[in-house]
Amino acid sequence: MGRTARLLTGTALAVAAAGLGTAPAHAGVAQLRPAQVGSLQVYPSTALPGSQVTVNTAACGEKGAAIGDAGAIGAGTFALAPTTHEGEAIGRFQVPTGAQPGTYEIVARCAEGDRQVRGDLMVTMAGAHGQVQPHGSVKTGVGGAFGPGPTQTTAGVAALAVAAAGGTWLLHRRARGDGI
Numbered sequence: 001m002g003r004t005a006r007l008l009t010g011t012a013l014a015v016a017a018a019g020l021g022t023a024p025a026h027a028g029v030a031q032l033r034p035a036q037v038g039s040l041q042v043y044p045s046t047a048l049p050g051s052q053v054t055v056n057t058a059a060c061g062e063k064g065a066a067i068g069d070a071g072a073i074g075a076g077t078f079a080l081a082p083t084t085h086e087g088e089a090i091g092r093f094q095v096p097t098g099a100q101p102g103t104y105e106i107v108a109r110c111a112e113g114d115r116q117v118r119g120d121l122m123v124t125m126a127g128a129h130g131q132v133q134p135h136g137s138v139k140t141g142v143g144g145a146f147g148p149g150p151t152q153t154t155a156g157v158a159a160l161a162v163a164a165a166g167g168t169w170l171l172h173r174r175a176r177g178d179g180i
Helices: 003-021 150-176
Strands: 041-043 052-057 066-069 077-082 089-094 102-110 116-123
Touching (some): 052 116
Antiparallel strands (some): 066 077
């Protein structure tokens, strides 16, 4: 391998490591799949009292809005606003803290026309598989998505930059044949 290739490889690896160290974490964020036309998708489909629930549908057309009704669970009505993602309308509501365990029907009525779609929400007192839902950050030392402030993040990035510069310097000396 040539001198330049080794130098560039070391530098690229150091830059990649620095980039991975600063990537944001999105813990607890639900992944929304594209809505199926004619249905109301409910995320999460199993929720605890007091938690936020997101619903979406593509049944109302490209620029269609809707009014959601979570009255069966006691949350009342909420708006579903159109998005740029495949003609979906998305809305949110909060499960009341006094909600009892059970399955509740959530309904959305399109603003234009008389189309309505339905989806189910199951309320439980414990998380999935009988476990309690985790909350807060994990104490794993320096770093992490929620624990450290900007000072610790900056210090970590600076340490990676120093390591990259040192590695590049050593590779450069070795390539010149300075005895290392």
